[in-house]
Amino acid sequence: MTQELGPLARTLSVPYYEDALPAHDQFHAKRVRDIALRLAGDCDGSVDRDVLAASAWLHDIGRPRERAGAIDDHDEWATAEAAQLLTAEGVESDRISRLKHCIRAHSIRASSPEPETLEAKLLFDADKLDAAGARGLIRLACIVGERSGRTDEKYAVIDDASATDLETSDYPDIGLLRNWAQERVDMLYTHPGRRLGRRRREFMDEFFTQFAGEIGVTGER
Structure with a gap:
């Protein structure tokens, strides 16, 4: 893979937002990316900014399908879909695993796991701050x-x-x-x-x- 993970995820995510309504469109994804990276800059710990940015672009790609009734859980669907997309692009499996946790843990639903990594916590916070x-x-x-x-x-x-x-x-x-x-x-x-x-x-x-x-x-x- 030659392209950086963040820009790659942006390119891959855009088609999924074509039918999105304003609250969960690509502009929301960009704001979450921007807020997450801003917060990362103020953190004491080490942050994989590429994984963080990529998870922000991809975290809501399932929203239009969920709204249309095609899927029940946009978090779970987006986690699997993002993994397939990035695997096809040759992204390393450990980075995909970290990104999957970020996406799966970004929601406040009872079924969502607690964010455990710093990247997952930053994505969660950025999404809520939007x-x-x-x-x-x-x-x-x-x-x-x-x-x-x-x-x-x-x-x-x-x-x-x-x-x-x-x-x-x-x-x-x-x-x-x-x-x-x-x-x-x-x-x-x-x-x-x-x-x-x-x-x-x-x-x-x-x-x-x-x-x-x-x-x-x-x-x-």
């Missing part, structure tokens, strides 16, 4: 839209149920985004990840204060 801060909140709103857009399903309302005189709804409100984002920030593994998470949490606190003011809860002028 659901926090300004871009993260937009991304989470996109996920709400995806779930609300399913046939005959309404998932959530972006409002504040405590501040409306309309009939109350059984659907989650804006608090869902706050809870999702805070849950992810609370789960971060690495020191640089937690440090960045604190800064993004501060922004989100300001955002939700502003949100409440705009709908009259705090008396916006």
Whole structure:
């Protein structure tokens, strides 16, 4: 293999994202790659940046298939698919094994294993941090839209149920985004990840204060 692993994974991953919705598209994969490498630069331990970058590009390649109902678990599918792709390109088996663990452990699902390597922890943190801060909140709103857009399903309302005189709804409100984002920030593994998470949490606190003011809860002028 002559091409570096990170750029190779990017090339291999792009076709899988062609049918992806905004929350899990190739731009999400790039942001996760960028955040992961940024965190790696602040880590004390040794990081295989190529494995880290490659796992970021490939971690969500199964999302479009999962959304379409073709597979049940995008983590498991992407792990196997990435291994096949990289094996065909002559990537060393030990690097493929490390990348597979990163992909398999990046999710917060109960079925996902705990990330054990530093690369896996950095990928996990980067993926969760892309659901926090300004871009993260937009991304989470996109996920709400995806779930609300399913046939005959309404998932959530972006409002504040405590501040409306309309009939109350059984659907989650804006608090869902706050809870999702805070849950992810609370789960971060690495020191640089937690440090960045604190800064993004501060922004989100300001955002939700502003949100409440705009709908009259705090008396916006």
